[in-house]
Amino acid sequence: GIQVEQSPPDLILQEGANSTLRCNFSDSVNNLQWFHQNPWGQLINLFYIPSGTKQNGRLSATTVATERYSLLYISSSQTTDSGVYFCAVGGFMEYGNKLVFGAGTILRVKS
């Protein structure tokens, strides 16, 4: 099946700093989503981005499907950005109907 690797595993930032999270995947995908899991466990949809670039406020994401990676950019980080960021991918039908999740990046933003 598809392998998904996220880096870095842990990241500590000072409030106001910028960061880049990376997601590498091992095969072609037709679905790529970025999520933020808050301390209460809720998975919040950030981006649906199987290819291209999108921006939403301080967050933006780029997926280069031909090179099998996606990047999530967080600018001017705030303490409320803390939590776990997951990348999840969905491939072709032979992989089933599942989203395959990476292990996540734990982000801590200090004030």
Next chain:
Amino acid sequence: ETGVTQTPRHLVMGMTNKKSLKCEQHLGHNAMYWYKQSAKKPLELMFVYSLEERVENNSVPSRFSPECPNSSHLFLHLHTLQPEDSALYLCASSQRLNYYNEQFFGPGTRLTVL
């Protein structure tokens, strides 16, 4: 209510108890999913339903029994669980059942089995 809701949010049960988790989606979607998130492990897909029909069961033990009475509701019935079943159980939905549809998640039920 909007999005995907789950009840209860927290559940503590003994190994001999029977309990049920409930998920409801208010998005008009046709596909629903159960995921399990254990400590130190990536999220794992458990079951997939499309238009109330189960289409995928990822080798989940029979002590977990899903039910989808209509396209808006999904249940997970729990019976004689083990302590290692303690986890966060997440429900999700998508507009249709295919791998490129965006999935939306509920807040989860945090289950502790004593």
